[in-house]
Amino acid sequence: MCDRISLPEMTDLWQKTMNWQPNEQQQQQFQQLYELILVGNNQFNLTRITEPTEFWEKHLWDSLRGILPLLENKQDTAVKAIDIGTGAGFPGIPIAISLPATTVTLLDSTRKKITFLDTVIEQLNISNVQTLTFRAEILSKQPEHRQTYDLATIRAVGSAAICAEYTLPLLKSGGLAVLYRGNWTEEEKISLQSTVEKLDGEVASIDSFTTPLSQSVRHCINLKKL
Numbered sequence: 001m002c003d004r005i006s007l008p009e010m011t012d013l014w015q016k017t018m019n020w021q022p023n024e025q026q027q028q029q030f031q032q033l034y035e036l037i038l039v040g041n042n043q044f045n046l047t048r049i050t051e052p053t054e055f056w057e058k059h060l061w062d063s064l065r066g067i068l069p070l071l072e073n074k075q076d077t078a079v080k081a082i083d084i085g086t087g088a089g090f091p092g093i094p095i096a097i098s099l100p101a102t103t104v105t106l107l108d109s110t111r112k113k114i115t116f117l118d119t120v121i122e123q124l125n126i127s128n129v130q131t132l133t134f135r136a137e138i139l140s141k142q143p144e145h146r147q148t149y150d151l152a153t154i155r156a157v158g159s160a161a162i163c164a165e166y167t168l169p170l171l172k173s174g175g176l177a178v179l180y181r182g183n184w185t186e187e188e189k190i191s192l193q194s195t196v197e198k199l200d201g202e203v204a205s206i207d208s209f210t211t212p213l214s215q216s217v218r219h220c221i222n223l224k225k226l
């Protein structure tokens with residue numbers, strides 16, 4: 001393990017921006033996740049975001065801001081979620097830590113990332129996470145996965161239309177896909193709209209906000225499966 005670098009707790013900022021804050025155990029798990037990723041980075045080149053405050057904002061805060069309604073209202077609901085193209089586990093692992101009643105499948109097409117995530121899950125000792133090495137477009141055709149999830153998250157994987165194609169087939173009727181985006185343009189909106197309609201979905205809402213420290217622009221595109 002590397003020399004311990006502490007993540008900032010940011011209790012006031014969690015509270016102010018999300019009306020939520022991690023409990024002691026969750027804070028420890030965030031810290032442990034950070035340390036495991038710093039170590040894993042040497043071998044797997046997982047993320048450029050390693051400075052503690054930036055890690056807090058771009059990996060922890062950003063991951064949870066996308067599922068804010070669940071954090072506020074669905075703490076005890078058994079939600080079946082999948083994080084597509086999870087990479088080093090974002091947003092899936094922070095979601096699993098923060099919503100223990102939610103089961104999260106971490107999906108990535110790169111085996112080495114999933115192998116790394118398996119060790120992370122074991123060391124974090126979290127039981128509500130499982131991993132899968134697959135391409136999303138293949139998984140979505142499999143009967144045991146197609147139309148079986150309540151929530152699908154996807155961050156930094158491709159265009160918004162591609163993200164719709166990867167997420168919507170996996171959702172049950174009434175399920176929600178959260179597309180984590182930075183900037184959001186009119187062209188993206190038009191191309192997304194036609195894809196979503198073909199996939200029996202609708203654009204339920206677009207949540208526009210800035211991150212609390214660097215004021216970076218973010219959009220969460222919430223798609224509903226009809």
Ligand SMILES: C[S@@+](CC[C@H](N)C(=O)[O-])C[C@H]1O[C@@H](n2cnc3c(N)ncnc32)[C@H](O)[C@@H]1O
Nearest residue numbers: 085086087090108109110134135136155156157
């Ligand atoms: C830029 S990384 C984003 C990782 C993480 N979601 C984040 O925001 O930090 C994109 C990830 O998506 C995975 N990926 C790309 N295309 C995929 C596909 N069709 N199915 C599953 N995973 C895919 C890649 O292997 C990579 O780990």
